[in-house]
Amino acid sequence: AEFVLQDGSVKSGKMPEGEKMSECKQEAEQQQKEDEREGLIEFYGSYQELFQFFCSNTTIHGAIRLVCSKKNKMKTAFWSVLFFLTFSLMYWQFGILYREYFSYPVNLNLNLNSDRLAFPAVTLCTLNPYRYSAIRKKLDELDQITHQTLLDLYDYNMSLARSDWSTLSTRKRSSRSLLHHVQRHPLRRQKRDNLVSLPENSPSVDKNDWKIGFVLCNENNDDCFHQAYSSGVDAVREWYSFHYINILAQIPDAKALDESDFENFIYSCRFNEATCDKANYTHFHHPLYGNCYTFNDNRSSLWTSSLPGINNGLSLVVRTEQHDFIPLLSTVTGARVMVHDQNEPAFMDDGGFNVRPGIETSISMRKEMTVRLGGSYSNCTEDGSDVPVQNLYSSRYTEQVCIRSCFQLNMVERCGCAYYFYPLPAGAKYCNYMKHIAWGYCYYKLLVEFKADVLGCFHKCRKPCKMTEYQLSAGYSRWPSAVSEDWVFYMLSQQNKYNITSKRNGVAKVNIFFEEWNYKTNGESPAFTVVTLLSQLGNQWSLWFGSSVLSVMELAELILDFSAITFILAFRWLRSHKSHSPPAPHPNSQDNTAFQDEPSGLRAPHRFTVEAVVTTLPTYNSLEPRGPSRDSEMGHE
Secondary structure (H helix, E strand, O other): OEEEOOOOOEEEOOOOHHHHHHHHHHHHHHHHHHHHHHHOOOOOOOHHHHHHHHHHHOOOOOOOHHHHOOOOHHHHHHHHHHHHHHHHHHHHHHHHHHHHHHOOOEEEEEEEEEOOEEOOEEEEEOOOOOOOOOOHHHHHHHHHHHHHHHHHHHOOOOOOOOOOHHHHHHOOHHHHHHHHHHHHOOEEEEEOOEEEOOOOOOOOOOHHHOEEEEEEEOOOOOOEEEEEEOOHHHHHHHHHHHHHHHHHHOOOOHHHHOOOOOOOOEEEEEEOOEEOOHHHEEEEEEOOOEEEEEEOOOOOOOOEEOOOOHHHOEEEEEEOOOOOOOOOOOOOOOEEEEEEOOOOOOOHHHHOEEEOOOEEEEEEEEEEEEEOOOOOOOOOEOOOOOOOOOOOOOOOOOHHHHHHHHHHHHHHHHHOOEOOOOOOOOOOOEOOOOOOOOHHHHHHHHHHHHHOOOOOHHHHOOOEOEEEEEEEEEEEEEOOOOOOHHHHHHHHHHHHOOOOOOHHHHEEEEEEEEOOOEEEEEEEEEOOOHHHHHHHHHHHHHHHHOOOHHHHHHHHHHHHHHHHHHHHHHHHHHHHHHHOOOOOOOOOOOOOHHHOOOOHHHHHHHHHHHHHHHHHOOOOOOOOOOOHHHHHHHHHO
């Protein structure tokens, strides 16, 4: 007889019974160990087995009730519905938490700081558009034209100290050009949406039934823009301002308007009980507010308030009497003041307010800083470099700087020239109807689109992430008082050569100071961080299932096992599907389908080994001594 040993060799001869039993036991133990080693990487045989093992051993509350009450179908159904309903509610809460997290909410942090404060910049304007020598003649002619217009429209005879209307015909060609363009955009009466010109000798009409305005047409006069006002004062000022801007824009050099007269406007200037000098202010001209002076604008030597209070701030005595002014352009008297941060332009229309003549105005300030979170938390910008609008101002980025720059750039692109009130872009020129005939029509049409945000300037220009503001509150008192005005005006006349024509409307006093040292900082911090999100998710998980992070890992293990079983079943299905259509055998190959995938060199030993085990060892419990005939048969075999 031949026996196949463990190492695959074949041995002939008889084997004792004890040795046979020992060898069979060793093979059984070895097979059991191999089965156990394969069980370490073996997955569950079915979904039911996997689910039962999970529910019986998991630390998630309620899962064991799905299998322990399997003999009671009603309880099993009840706990199944309750279990999956709880899961649904928990993940619904998870969705709410994730939505709140990705909305990037912020907390507002309010801090009060106490320290010595740098004094802000203060801009003061005369509210007196000046008759500069470079444009005096054209302004005189514009006044004459306006005088005749008011006489025609309202029968008002405006007294003028300048040349008579009859001298207009003797002006130079440039003056006749001004008259031509003014007549091209005359003031008109408007009634029931129809614009008509009023003849000189027309019968009197009810002025309340009419609106007044002017018409601006394009170069071909086939499309016009009607600018109408319910107030005649507003209409005259806007019409006069339109022609006044055209006159200013014709001056090639803006320095021709630099006719500063600081001593004749600022009678007294003191800061921290020390006298101001010319090194403490800068001058610029505003078309409507006249000469403007900005104090403490030198960033190399800023003022610092040593103490709060009225005696430790800026104190100014200013002249408010109108001198050589333009009455059709400026209808108020006094001065205009604005407090702003250094390196920010003074937009007098937005943040300024007027100082009344004969009044001492005391302005107390409170500093307030705002620091916003950028990135996903807000739409703010750090320095404006990521804003798609060119900064035309020589200052740092602010929202108003961006908005005005955006309008000016659209003005140059659409109208071919720049608006006089805003900085001039590179390569552009200011609009005037001597060179750009229909710029007024284009400007007012563009202004309507700008206010309706058709240009998109309000969306493009974002708020800065860090900004400083000053909250102001003002108090008023009569200055000088009735008992002291005589000696005050006498001293002003002696020191400043002030000619007193109207004591009550001649001068005003302004005090600007910090109310206290404390300043407020409004900061933002993330309200929902990753740590907060994980904490909230853990709270929800513990609320609905009373489990921990390890329970989550058990659930993850369940998902992985489920995926592995699905993959194995799919693989077996594909393999069995392919086995139904085996490839055709080669004509010279032997008919051995059971071992056709094995190499040819291993076919005989494998076949002999299987046959020997099957024929000689059918069962371990039926081993009996063989007789001579059986041995001879086996030997013969």
